[in-house]
Amino acid sequence: MTTNSLPSPRILMGPGPSSVTPRVLEALGRAPIGYLDPELFTMLDGLRANLRTVYGTSNEWTFPLTGTGMAGMESCLSNLLEPGDKVVIGVIGFFGARMVELARRLGAEVTVVEGEWGGVLDPDEMAKAIQQSGKLKLVGCVHAETSTGVHQPLKHIASMAHEQGALFLADAVTSLGGISVDIDNNEVDVAYSGTQKCVGAPPGLSPVTVSENAFQIVRNRKSRQSHWFFDWNLLQNYYDTPHMYHHTVPVNMLFALNEALLEIVDEGLEERFKRHRDVSAFMLSGLEELGIHPFVKAEHRLPTLNTVVIPESVVDEAAVRARLLQEFGVEIGGGLGALKGKIWRIGTMGASATLRNVLTLLGALKRVLSE
Amino acid sequence: MTTNSLPSPRILMGPGPSSVTPRVLEALGRAPIGYLDPELFTMLDGLRANLRTVYGTSNEWTFPLTGTGMAGMESCLSNLLEPGDKVVIGVIGFFGARMVELARRLGAEVTVVEGEWGGVLDPDEMAKAIQQSGKLKLVGCVHAETSTGVHQPLKHIASMAHEQGALFLADAVTSLGGISVDIDNNEVDVAYSGTQKCVGAPPGLSPVTVSENAFQIVRNRKSRQSHWFFDWNLLQNYYDTPHMYHHTVPVNMLFALNEALLEIVDEGLEERFKRHRDVSAFMLSGLEELGIHPFVKAEHRLPTLNTVVIPESVVDEAAVRARLLQEFGVEIGGGLGALKGKIWRIGTMGASATLRNVLTLLGALKRVLSE
Numbered sequence: 202m203t204t205n206s207l208p209s210p211r212i213l214m215g216p217g218p219s220s221v222t223p224r225v226l227e228a229l230g231r232a233p234i235g236y237l238d239p240e241l242f243t244m245l246d247g248l249r250a251n252l253r254t255v256y257g258t259s260n261e262w263t264f265p266l267t268g269t270g271m272a273g274m275e276s277c278l279s280n281l282l283e284p285g286d287k288v289v290i291g292v293i294g295f296f297g298a299r300m301v302e303l304a305r306r307l308g309a310e311v312t313v314v315e316g317e318w319g320g321v322l323d324p325d326e327m328a329k330a331i332q333q334s335g336k337l338k339l340v341g342c343v344h345a346e347t348s349t350g351v352h353q354p355l356k357h358i359a360s361m362a363h364e365q366g367a368l369f370l371a372d373a374v375t376s377l378g379g380i381s382v383d384i385d386n387n388e389v390d391v392a393y394s395g396t397q398k399c400v401g402a403p404p405g406l407s408p409v410t411v412s413e414n415a416f417q418i419v420r421n422r423k424s425r426q427s428h429w430f431f432d433w434n435l436l437q438n439y440y441d442t443p444h445m446y447h448h449t450v451p452v453n454m455l456f457a458l459n460e461a462l463l464e465i466v467d468e469g470l471e472e473r474f475k476r477h478r479d480v481s482a483f484m485l486s487g488l489e490e491l492g493i494h495p496f497v498k499a500e501h502r503l504p505t506l507n508t509v510v511i512p513e514s515v516v517d518e519a520a521v522r523a524r525l526l527q528e529f530g531v532e533i534g535g536g537l538g539a540l541k542g543k544i545w546r547i548g549t550m551g552a553s554a555t556l557r558n559v560l561t562l563l564g565a566l567k568r569v570l571s572e
Numbered sequence: 573m574t575t576n577s578l579p580s581p582r583i584l585m586g587p588g589p590s591s592v593t594p595r596v597l598e599a600l601g602r603a604p605i606g607y608l609d610p611e612l613f614t615m616l617d618g619l620r621a622n623l624r625t626v627y628g629t630s631n632e633w634t635f636p637l638t639g640t641g642m643a644g645m646e647s648c649l650s651n652l653l654e655p656g657d658k659v660v661i662g663v664i665g666f667f668g669a670r671m672v673e674l675a676r677r678l679g680a681e682v683t684v685v686e687g688e689w690g691g692v693l694d695p696d697e698m699a700k701a702i703q704q705s706g707k708l709k710l711v712g713c714v715h716a717e718t719s720t721g722v723h724q725p726l727k728h729i730a731s732m733a734h735e736q737g738a739l740f741l742a743d744a745v746t747s748l749g750g751i752s753v754d755i756d757n758n759e760v761d762v763a764y765s766g767t768q769k770c771v772g773a774p775p776g777l778s779p780v781t782v783s784e785n786a787f788q789i790v791r792n793r794k795s796r797q798s799h800w801f802f803d804w805n806l807l808q809n810y811y812d813t814p815h816m817y818h819h820t821v822p823v824n825m826l827f828a829l830n831e832a833l834l835e836i837v838d839e840g841l842e843e844r845f846k847r848h849r850d851v852s853a854f855m856l857s858g859l860e861e862l863g864i865h866p867f868v869k870a871e872h873r874l875p876t877l878n879t880v881v882i883p884e885s886v887v888d889e890a891a892v893r894a895r896l897l898q899e900f901g902v903e904i905g906g907g908l909g910a911l912k913g914k915i916w917r918i919g920t921m922g923a924s925a926t927l928r929n930v931l932t933l934l935g936a937l938k939r940v941l942s943e
Contacts, residue, residue, distance in 0.1 A: 207602065208602055208603070208604075208605045208609075208611055208612075208615075208827070209605070209611060210603060211603065211604075211605045211606065211609070213604065213605070213606055215606050215608075217820055218604050218606065218607065218820060218823060220603065220604070221603065221604055226601045226602070226603065227601065229600055229601050229824060230597045230598065230600050230601025231578065231579055231597070232579070232581060232582065232591065232592065232597065233579075233582075233584065233589050233591070233592055233768075233774050233775075234579045234580070234582050234584070234903075235582065235584055235586050235589065235903045236589065236775070237586075238579075238582070238897070238903065239897075240579055240580060241579075244579075267639060267640060267643070267776070268638060268639055268643070268801060268819075269638060269819045269820050269821075269822065270819070270820065271800070271801055271818075271819040271820075272638070272639070272801045272819070275799075275800055275801045279798075302800065303800045306796060306797070306798050306799075306800055307798055308798075395820065397604075397820055403604050403822065403823060403824040403825075404604075404607070404820040404821065404822045404823060404824075405638070405776055405822030405824070405825055425677060426677070427650075427677050427678055427679075427798045427799070428646070428677075428798070428799065429642070429646055429673065429674045429677055430639060430642055430643045430646045446908070447642075448640045448641070448642040448643070449588055449589060449640050449641065449642075449766065449768055449775040450640075450775065451640065451774065451775045451776030451825070452589060452774060452775060453600060453774040453775075453776070453825075453828075454774075454776055454822070454824075454825070456579070457824075526609070526610075532605075532606045532609065537817070
């Protein structure tokens with residue numbers, strides 16, 4: 202794009218951002234209002250109520266953090282953890298590894314339970330690490346691992362964490378709005394997500410939800426957290442009464458998220474989850490016809506972020522993706538970390554999850570691979 | 573606003589966000605592209621070049637941080653400071669005090685030089701604190717104190733910092749795009765700003781600029797910074813080659829900032845500064861006619877954020893502001909901290925800085941005060 206030209210129209214089927222509907226883009230582009238405008242707090246109350254619905258929680262402290270999903274991760278860890286705290290983190294991909302990195306930067310003692318990239322965590326290994334940890338503060342893992350396309354069950358790990366007196370943290374970046382997250386039934390204490398995957402808004406906010414029990418532990422910290430911008434005590438004083446100034450919230454992004462959540466409510470959660478499953482299944486069967494197979498076993502697959510093994514016949518996979526983007530305006534993602542060059546990551550998330558987009562992708566891929 | 577209704581049209585003359593032009597809103601509402609799309613990096617190169625122009629710097633590491641101005645403050649401090657580092661911060665308002673708070677959370681030893689709210693820093697007191705500090709890492713202050721409306725000169729303090737071998741950090745949140753910041757000529761090593769004041773975009777990004785010397789010091793840190801999301805080493809690997817994934821940047825906000833900077837270039841920096849001065853002068857003279865006087869001496873006044881003393885005849889100042897908002901759609905700000913109830917803060921920033929807006933405000937205020 203030259204400085205004055207418009208961005209090309211893209212079908213965003215990478216690992217995020219996903220495409221956004223005209224309805225949400227219209228909301229995004231509305232003239233802003235002030236961060237203390239009473240209309241903003243009325244909107245935020247509705248936004249937060251809808252966020253609770255999508256998260257499946259009654260947690261009062263559910264709010265849109267300024268920043269992206271990674272800011273959400275850092276906000277959760279920096280509020281919950283104090284130096285020396287013991288933490289167990291399950292790692293079956295790139296984002297689990299990031300959780301470890303961030304927790305260690307905060308001075309936590311992290312025990313890592315590694316599993317194969319492409320599979321789920323071994324419950325026995327998690328149990329062993331959790332039970333041998335002594336006084337444990339937190340157990341964390343990724344619900345929908347964006348780097349592998351794996352859907353990690355949460356409830357069993359959450360129960361084990363609670364038996365040990367620890368909190369349970371889940372990364373819901375690639376699940377929220379696309380599959381059931383069900384915070385309360387899964388006994389998740391704290392979770393964060395992003396707006397640009399299955400929620401249907403552009404990137405820039407991280408929906409966070411925190412149980413009262415977890416927030417109480419944050420309120421009773423011995424040390425003051427190093428992180429000011431992400432400090433929940435200060436943020437709560439802004440989002441709830443007395444609505445004290447903390448930072449100038451990104452009003453337009455909030456307009457967009459509010460509209461995206463209304464769209465989800467209009468569609469219906471179960472209908473939306475079904476759409477994600479249907480579109481993913483349609484795509485995988487079309488890819489099979491092209492000789493492209495899923496990377497993940499059927500029972501562990503996410504319908505939101507599909508990973509497929511790059512066929513051996515493909516010499517330069519980056520060139521294939523570049524042609525899809527340049528010739529057809531379709532974006533798909535490459536592998537991260539150890540999976541770079543081995544898999545493609547194809548998102549069917551939010552407004553990108555349509556049969557029409559899948560047809561375009563399949564047709565484009567067929568043509569590029571055949572030449 | 574009920575959940576489905578549109579936000580009311582506001583004239584934003586508070587301390588930010590300011591109003592945004594249709595041109596920038598149109599850019600904001602464009603369909604997003606991916607965070608690794610080659611078009612995005614082409615746009616970002618132009619955006620960053622224009623940001624350097626507005627900042628008055630040749631600093632390579634000039635970039636739009638994801639987050640607001642306060643995130644910019646935390647990003648600068650968390651990259652620059654290590655536990656035990658000695659810092660001198662000049663405080664003549666709410667935002668200087670925040671700089672102290674954030675630096676202390678990072679474990680720095682902070683010497684505070686306090687000045688009267690409404691005045692500038694005493695150069696002799698700053699000199700004393702800087703010279704007596706021993707091995708000093710950083711001197712910081714606020715260029716345009718949003719809480720008082722004071723324009724703090726920078727160059728003399730920067731020189732003193734450098735003589736002591738320290739870096740100089742300036743908060744340019746309420747100055748960038750409205751008055752000259754002139755990073756290089758003022759010998760500022762590091763500065764941060766916001767997009768929602770004089771730059772002309774909505775809130776959600778923080779333009780940051782860092783000298784090569786300052787970045788070198790960050791690269792040579794002994795301890796790893798606790799802050800991951802704000803880590804310049806990681807961010808540079810994304811914004812510059814090899815364009816490695818760090819977080820999903822808020823693409824739409826970047827569209828808006830890019831357009832706002834193009835608007836500034838089209839208007840011309842000097843023309844834009846003159847507009848801010850002219851509109852502010854026009855407003856202050858109109859307010860004088862209503863018996864409302866400036867809080868700050870003429871020589872220290874910002875033309876971007878005007879503070880005025882609330883007349884004694886006003887019994888309930890918050891009610892006046894509420895009426896301006898509800899009956900005329902005009903937002904102005906109240907005082908922060910010690911100045912709460914004593915001053916109004918009236919922004920003439922970015923697209924809000926027009927003679928027409930001033931006329932509306934003056935007329936509305938005259939009517940509300942006369943009833």
